[in-house]
Amino acid sequence: MLEVxxxxxxxxxNEILKGIDLKINSGEVHAIMGPNGSGKSxxxxxxxxxxxxxxxxxxxxxxGNNLLELSPEDRAREGIFLAFQYPIEIPGVSNTNLLKxxxxxxxxxxxxxxxxxxxxxxLLKEKIKLVDLDQSFLKRSVNEGFSGGEKKRxxxxxxxxxxxxxxxxxxxxxxxxxxxxxxxxxxxxxxKTKDNATLVVTHYQRLLxxxxxxxxxxxxxxxxxxxxxxxxxxxxxxxxxxxxxxGSPEVVK
Amino acid sequence: MSNTEVKKIEELTNQEYKYGFVTDIExxxxxxxxxxxxxxxxxxxxxxxxxxxxxRLKAYRHWLTMEEPTWPNVNYPPVDYQDIVYYSAPKKQxxxxxxxxxxxxxxxxxxxxxxxxxxxxxxxxxxxxAVFDSVSVATTxxxxxxxxxxxxxxxSEAVKDHPDLVKKYLGSVVPYTDNYFATxxxxxxxxxxxxxxxxxxxxxxxxxxxxRINAANTGQFERTLIVAEEDSYVSYLEGCTxxxxxxxxxxxxxxxxxxxxNAQIKYSTVQNWYPGDKDxxxxxxxxxxKRGACKGVNSKISWTQVETGSAITWKYPSCILQGDxxxxxxxxxxxxxxxxxxxxxxxxIHLGKNTSSTIISKGISAGxxxxxxxxxxxxxxxAKNSRNFSQCDSLLIGDKCGAHTFxxxxxxxxxxxxxxxxxxxxxxxxxxxxxxxxxxxxxxAIGLIVNGYIKQVxxxxxxxxxxxxxxxxxxxLEGSVG
Numbered sequence: 001m002l003e004v005x006x007x008x009x010x011x012x013x014n015e016i017l018k019g020i021d022l023k024i025n026s027g028e029v030h031a032i033m034g035p036n037g038s039g040k041s042x043x044x045x046x047x048x049x050x051x052x053x054x055x056x057x058x059x060x061x062x063x064g065n066n067l068l069e070l071s072p073e074d075r076a077r078e079g080i081f082l083a084f085q086y087p088i089e090i091p092g093v094s095n096t097n098l099l100k101x102x103x104x105x106x107x108x109x110x111x112x113x114x115x116x117x118x119x120x121x122x123l124l125k126e127k128i129k130l131v132d133l134d135q136s137f138l139k140r141s142v143n144e145g146f147s148g149g150e151k152k153r154x155x156x157x158x159x160x161x162x163x164x165x166x167x168x169x170x171x172x173x174x175x176x177x178x179x180x181x182x183x184x185x186x187x188x189x190x191x192k193t194k195d196n197a198t199l200v201v202t203h204y205q206r207l208l209x210x211x212x213x214x215x216x217x218x219x220x221x222x223x224x225x226x227x228x229x230x231x232x233x234x235x236x237x238x239x240x241x242x243x244x245x246x247g248s249p250e251v252v253k
Numbered sequence: 254m255s256n257t258e259v260k261k262i263e264e265l266t267n268q269e270y271k272y273g274f275v276t277d278i279e280x281x282x283x284x285x286x287x288x289x290x291x292x293x294x295x296x297x298x299x300x301x302x303x304x305x306x307x308x309r310l311k312a313y314r315h316w317l318t319m320e321e322p323t324w325p326n327v328n329y330p331p332v333d334y335q336d337i338v339y340y341s342a343p344k345k346q347x348x349x350x351x352x353x354x355x356x357x358x359x360x361x362x363x364x365x366x367x368x369x370x371x372x373x374x375x376x377x378x379x380x381x382x383a384v385f386d387s388v389s390v391a392t393t394x395x396x397x398x399x400x401x402x403x404x405x406x407x408x409s410e411a412v413k414d415h416p417d418l419v420k421k422y423l424g425s426v427v428p429y430t431d432n433y434f435a436t437x438x439x440x441x442x443x444x445x446x447x448x449x450x451x452x453x454x455x456x457x458x459x460x461x462x463x464x465r466i467n468a469a470n471t472g473q474f475e476r477t478l479i480v481a482e483e484d485s486y487v488s489y490l491e492g493c494t495x496x497x498x499x500x501x502x503x504x505x506x507x508x509x510x511x512x513x514x515n516a517q518i519k520y521s522t523v524q525n526w527y528p529g530d531k532d533x534x535x536x537x538x539x540x541x542x543k544r545g546a547c548k549g550v551n552s553k554i555s556w557t558q559v560e561t562g563s564a565i566t567w568k569y570p571s572c573i574l575q576g577d578x579x580x581x582x583x584x585x586x587x588x589x590x591x592x593x594x595x596x597x598x599x600x601x602i603h604l605g606k607n608t609s610s611t612i613i614s615k616g617i618s619a620g621x622x623x624x625x626x627x628x629x630x631x632x633x634x635x636a637k638n639s640r641n642f643s644q645c646d647s648l649l650i651g652d653k654c655g656a657h658t659f660x661x662x663x664x665x666x667x668x669x670x671x672x673x674x675x676x677x678x679x680x681x682x683x684x685x686x687x688x689x690x691x692x693x694x695x696x697x698a699i700g701l702i703v704n705g706y707i708k709q710v711x712x713x714x715x716x717x718x719x720x721x722x723x724x725x726x727x728x729x730l731e732g733s734v735g
Contacts, residue, residue, distance in 0.1 A: 048690050072689035081690075088687040091678075092705025101701060102691035109692070141705070158691065 001026050001197050002047075002067075002166060007058035009046045016042040018222035019058070024166070027194040031208055031233060032201045034219035035241040040201045041085055043219070044170040047199075048082040049075050062166075076102075077109035079165030079196075083155035083172050090142040095154065096124065098142050099161050106162065127160040130187040148175040156187045163191070168199045173207035185210030205237040220244045282341040287334055289313060292440055295340045299409050299444075302416055312429035312439030319433045325596040326625040326657055327565050329538065332503055339441045339474070398456070403487075404449035405460055408476050411447035418449055422480050426509040426546045426573070434505040434567075435542040442476035442507070450485040450516070459715050461490040475506035481516035483549065488519040490718055502527075504563075506541045514549030514576065519557070521714050522570075523722045526562035531620075533592030536564025543570035544600075547579030547608075555582035556599065557713040559722040564593060569627065571600035574608035574639070581610040584710040588726060589622030589654070598628035598659075603636035603669070612643040615707045618654035619730060625657040632669040640670045648706050649679040650699070650730070703730060 004022040008015060016039045024030050034040050046053045047060065049072035060067040067075060090098065104114045115123070124138055131153040143151050152172055159167055169188070173181055188198060188211050200211055208216070208230065216232040217224045225244055226232065283294055292313055296306040321332070398405050404415060412419050429439035450456055481487055491508075504526070510518050520543075529536025539562075545554035556570035572581025583599035601610035610630065618624040630641045647656035658675055680702055688698035704711070704723065711719045 050686060071694075072686060073692055073694045076690050076692035084687065084690075088681075088683050090684055090687070090702060090705065092708060093701050094705075097701070097705070098688070098691065101693055101697065102688075105694070105697070106692040162691065 001063060002199075003061045004047075005059050005061075007043075007046070007060060008056045009042060009053045010056055011042070011053050015056070016053070016222055017046065020219075020222070020224060022217065022224065024197050024199060026165075026197055028215065029192070029198045029200065029211060029213045031211075031213035031216045032199065032219050032224075033203070033205070033216060033233060033236060035244070036203065038219040039222045040203075040219055041170055042222075044082060044085075044168050044199075044201050047075075047168060048072060048080060073105070074109070076162075076164075077106045081159050081162055081164035081167045083152075083159055083167065083169045085171040085174065087143045087146075087151040087155050089144045089146075091144050093142050094139050095142055095157075096121075096138045099124065099158060102158075102162060123161060128157055130160050130190055131157045132183045133157060149177065149180040152176055152184060153180065153187075156184050160187060160191055163196075165196050166199065167191075167196065168201065169211075170201045171203065172200070173202055173204060181207060182210060205233045208233045218244065282338050285336055285338050287313075287337070287339060287441065291339055295441060295443070298340060299412070301409075301412055304416070304420055305412055308423070308429065309440050309442075312436050313441075315430050316433070316436040316440055319436060321433050325567050326623065326627075326659075327567060327594040327596050329565055329594075332538070334437070337503060340443060398458075401454050401457070402451040403454060403456055404447065406447055408442070408445040408447050408478070411478070415447070415449070418480065419447070419478070422478055422509070422511055424509075426511060426544050427507050427542050432542060434540040435507050438474045438476060438505045438507045438542070442474040445476040445478075445506070447477070448479040448487060448489060450479075450481045450487045452482040453484045454482075455485065456487040459488045459490050459718075473502070473504050473506070475504075475508075477506070477508040478511075479509070479518055479520070480511045481513065481518050481552075483514045483516060485513075486517045488715060489521070490715065491520070491522045491524075502536075503538045504540065506543075508541070508543040508570075510545030510554055512545065512547050512549060512552035512554050512576075512579075515551045516549060517553045517555075518545060519555045520545070520570070521718055522556075522558040522560070523714075523718060524558065524560045524562050524566075527564075528562050528591065528593045529564040531591045533564070536593070537562065539563035539566045539568060541566075541568040543568065544573065545571070545581070546573045547576050547581060547605075549579070550576040550605070551578045552576050553580040553582070555584070555713065557582075557584040557710065558586070558597075559707075559710070559714070559726065560585070560587040560595065560597060561726060563595075566593075566595040566597050568597045569599055571602065572610060573602045573604065574610065574636075575604045576608075577605040578607045579605055580608070582713075583610075583612045583614070583628075584713040585614045586617070586707045586710045586722075586726070587614070587624060587626075588617045588730060589619065589624045590730065591620040591622060593620075593622040595623070596625040596627055598626045600629040601631070601641060603630075603632040603639040603641070605639075606635070606637045607639065608636055609640040610642075612641070612645070613709055614643075614645045615710055616645075616647045616656055617650065617703060617706070617730070618647065618656050619650035621653045623655045623657070625659060627659040627661075629661040629663070630671060631663040632666050632671070634665045636666050636669070638668050638670075639666065641672065643671075643673045645673075645675045646706070647675075647677040648703070649677065699730065 002024040004020050007017050007020040009017040020043060032040050042053060055068055100120055107114060125135060128135060133153050143154060146154060172184060176184060185207060200213060213230050216228055216230060218226040283291055289310060292309050296309055427435050429436055448460060479489060510520060512518050526537040526539060527535060547554055554572050560566055570583060574581050581601050587595045587597050589595050598614060599612055612628055614626050616624040616626055626645045632639050645658050649656055656677055660673060662671060664671060680699060684702060685695055685698050711722060714722055
């Protein structure tokens with residue numbers, strides 16, 4: 001589904017990603033872990049098409065297309081969804097209105113008809129249960145006045161409604177208490193099918209107790225320094241990230 | 254802002270004014286310039302009674318003693334008042350029963366504007382008094398209204414057919430001495446609308462007028478007077494577009510509203526006059542005086558405006574809350590783009606007891622435009638327990654525009670309860686990227702955010718008008734945001 005080759009990206013002249021290689025197939029869950037400043041969020045933003053980041057080298061193929069040539073909205077319409085680390089507030093625009101506009105733009109892009117209002121509202125009501133948010137959130141302005149946990153759940157709610165092919169969760173666990181974490185993880189797990197994939201970007205292992213990855217990659221200084229199965233996350237939990245910084249000899253790419 | 258966004262904004266901003274065309278109709282015009290002789294000719298051409306001419310002349314003589322105001326936060330080259338044609342009417346002045354008799358050129362113009370009378374006629378519940386340049390050419394639904402005793406006609410007709418009413422109320426809210434532009438209007442006003450709702454009548458339809466400035470160099474001086482007698486109700490819609498012109502066109506209208514005991518007047522405006530091109534060339538100068546008097550107890554006047562057009566807007570729809578328990582409301586969206594300038598707001602003058610007023614102003618500035626809110630809340634000594642709530646928000650699109658707020662408070666009674674809230678926000682690239690990432694392109698993202706921002710005001714517009722306002726808004730902001 002996604003193939004990243006030797007991806008280099010910088011912002012304001014500073015190189016953040018220094019040659020990322022990553023391959024994600026349908027049905028897989030990948031986790032990117034790493035200490036602060038390793039480039040995890042940058043990778044998520046670059047894949048979503050944030051223009052502040054300049055891709056200086058490498059390529060990203062997504063379902064056979066050059067992803068880097070697509071605008072952010074076309075990437076979204078092609079099925080890439082980024083759950084933001086810091087979801088943005090949009091005063092005056094209700095969740096319902098945002099999702100209706102988004103879903104219809106995506107459907108239009110695919111040559112599908114707009115969903116009629118009744119079907120759409122039924123879809124919202126079904127999906128909002130996944131993240132245990134009250135229906136009153138549908139009428140509220142996007143993320144405005146939401147608590148940190150509510151914002152994160154709202155991201156997963158949007159994910160559920162838009163049902164993308166590749167979901168990128170950028171530090172979705174940060175700021176969540178354990179109950180909210182379970183709700184979010186449970187929502188993500190229920191959305192999993194053999195046709196979609198998830199890329200979980202996280203600092204901590206704890207989210208991976210609930211969203212169990214097939215592959216774990218350790219990012220350090222803009223490069224993936226180690227990849228492995230879900231047990232790698234547990235190992236990291238035990239020994240922390242210091243070993244990377246200290247240049248431990250066992251670190252082999 | 255990213256390059257693509259900037260480019261998008263430029264593209265959108267550079268959209269041509271889509272209502273820029275000139276209708277080719279023979280105009281019957283007076284020569285340029287302003288003097289007593291011209292005023293006499295205007296009055297004579299309209300076949301006015303003596304009192305009207307007297308009033309015009311008094312206004313003109315007063316105007317000569319006045320100076321053009323310089324306090325608004327706008328800049329423009331001096332207007333040469335002798336270089337303006339003060340009267341222009343379509344030569345074939347039809348008194349028509351049906352649209353078939355209307356000059357087909359006119360009908361085409363309306364069709365281009367998407368407001369063909371034929372369509373309007375079919376629209377149930379909307380009576381249209383179309384003002385083409387200076388003279389009304391067609392009035393619909395008149396008969397229906399007549400049965401209820403409602404008078405809805407051009408101002409010229411009112412002067413001829415209802416001189417007593419005109420005499421009684423003309424200048425009762427905006428006296429001919431009021432201000433430079435209102436006084437000029439009083440001297441030379443060409444036409445406009447007159448509405449009279451008799452006691453205990455609820456006007457069953459929205460009354461609507463479309464204005465259009467057509468002949469080149471014709472200043473248009475509209476005069477509108479709406480009188481709602483005791484226990485009556487009326488909702489009036491004013492919507493305008495003007496064709497593209499290189500020279501600036503002066504528009505100095507006056508609107509007077511009178512609400513007697515328990516009467517309600519709702520006045521809604523969508524203003525979309527030519528704002529000038531992206532370099533600031535051309536465009537309408539919109540210097541308007543709009544004021545309503547809540548003369549009676551429990552009366553209510555609401556102004557709702559969506560202002561997207563004009564090169565310069567200078568406009569403060571106001572309420573004089575004279576009757577006890579009377580209510581004044583002002584809901585406004587003012588959009589400026591490119592080099593447009595707007596200095597607009599309201600005045601709420603509390604004179605009676607228990608009077609209350611609400612001000613919701615939403616300014617949107619884009620391009621290199623300047624948008625000022627200027628509002629006065631005045632509570633007189635006798636206005637016990639009066640209340641005001643004001644909310645003035647500014648939304649900036651891009652970083653070359655300006656938003657300014659000038660609130661004035663004059664409170665002379667300690668029992669007054671005044672609240673003022675103000676915010677300034679900017680459409681951020683974070684918001685746009687967030688919406689992009691949900692599959693929504695930048696233009697629509699901006700539309701979504703702007704519509705969210707102004708929905709409190711749009712909700713005050715009658716349904717069919719709100720739809721039009723949303724369309725106009727997206728046209729005028731096309732190409733504005735980043």
